[in-house]
Every structure is written in C-alpha cells, then in structure tokens.
Amino acid sequence: MTAEPLERTLDHDGHLGEPAGFQGSRSPSLRAARESDLPELRRLDEEVFQEVAYPAFLLRQLYDMYAEHLLVLDEGEGRLRGYVLAATTALNRDSWILGLCVTMSRRRHGLGRELMTEVLARLRQDGIEQVRLTVEPANHPAILLYRSLGFRPEPPDDGIRPDYFGPGQDRQIMHLRLSPDH
Numbered sequence: 001m002t003a004e005p006l007e008r009t010l011d012h013d014g015h016l017g018e019p020a021g022f023q024g025s026r027s028p029s030l031r032a033a034r035e036s037d038l039p040e041l042r043r044l045d046e047e048v049f050q051e052v053a054y055p056a057f058l059l060r061q062l063y064d065m066y067a068e069h070l071l072v073l074d075e076g077e078g079r080l081r082g083y084v085l086a087a088t089t090a091l092n093r094d095s096w097i098l099g100l101c102v103t104m105s106r107r108r109h110g111l112g113r114e115l116m117t118e119v120l121a122r123l124r125q126d127g128i129e130q131v132r133l134t135v136e137p138a139n140h141p142a143i144l145l146y147r148s149l150g151f152r153p154e155p156p157d158d159g160i161r162p163d164y165f166g167p168g169q170d171r172q173i174m175h176l177r178l179s180p181d182h
C-alpha cells in the first residue's frame, strides 16, 4: 500500500485523518495512545510478542515517557490491532523504535507501514535526526518493511550484533537519517 502523506493532521482527540484504504466501519483508525489503552495494549503486546512482551510496569512507564510517539490502531471501542512506539533522547536528537506490531489477522494490509510512516513523520516534525531499531535477523517481513522506508543496517558487520539481548539473541541494528524537508 502506498505510504500516506506525512503531514496528516490530528483532530482535537488526537485522531489522525482517515488514510486511503481505511474506509468502512471495521477499519482500524490510527490515533495517539491514551492512558485508558494500557490494559488492551498489554494484551496486544503479549498476544504478538508472548514471552518477550513488555512487563506491565515497563509498558506503563514507557507510556509515561513517550506517549506522544505511541500510536495505536483502534478497531472501535478501544480494541487495539497494532501499535508503534518510538523513544527519543533529549540531548542528541536520536530515537529508537521500541515496538511495532499488527495483530496476525490484520497483517499485509498496509497497517504496519501506516504506523511506521506516521511515527516517522512525528519524529521528523519534532526535530529528530536519526532513528534506530533492532530486529531479529530472520524477521524478513519486518526487515523488508524497514528497508522500504529507507532503513539500512548500521555498520559494522551489516548491523548484526551477536547476543545483543543475551545469549543466542542476536539482533540486527538498522538506522535511518531523517532530513527536515523529506
């Protein structure tokens, strides 16, 4: 699906304008997360990431710190079908994508791209210049998505960091430079 224009505006409730392909009452809408989303966000995170899902206390505090870069896909009445979370550093205009997922039954409909495109637009508007993320080296769907958005492996060694999250948990680090006018 074609990426939406980056400057879609928010209404007063923090909802984004309806992107192409989201028409219909059952299509999830992309909006900023709210405090009341936290239980459902945790359910979704556990559904997708299982044993590596965020503990409740950490998810809570990530929300406390990074709510403006925590976006969710709401299918109605607070039922969440995806989210993206970016953390920013105050001093050097860097950020990390800490979480991205779309529920299994909703994949391959452009939703992951929508989440990423919107959070990158927000980061750019906020003056962030570099975005990094980690991904399992075998997670080809995610890597293809990130590559299509301009992310590239961070040298050296093609971004591969053995045991990054502990023994046997290798990760690839990818990065993207954001230019203010792009």
Ligand SMILES: CC(C)(COP(=O)(O)OP(=O)(O)OC[C@H]1O[C@@H](n2cnc3c(N)ncnc32)[C@H](O)[C@@H]1OP(=O)(O)O)[C@@H](O)C(=O)NCCC(=O)NCCS
Residues within 6 Å of the ligand: 001, 048, 100, 101, 102, 103, 106, 107, 108, 109, 110, 111, 112, 113, 114, 134, 135, 136, 139, 140, 141, 142, 144, 145, 146, 148
């Ligand atoms: C990665 C993920 C968020 C993608 O969400 P999605 O809504 O299915 O992705 P989209 O439909 O927006 O696809 C965007 C692009 O990603 C790539 N892609 C996504 N799923 C793919 C698959 N199964 N096979 C190949 N490419 C795939 C394609 O390049 C696609 O572009 P295209 O449709 O023009 O070919 C989703 O698969 C997911 O939640 N996975 C589990 C959690 C996860 O791995 N998160 C990332 C951790 S780093």
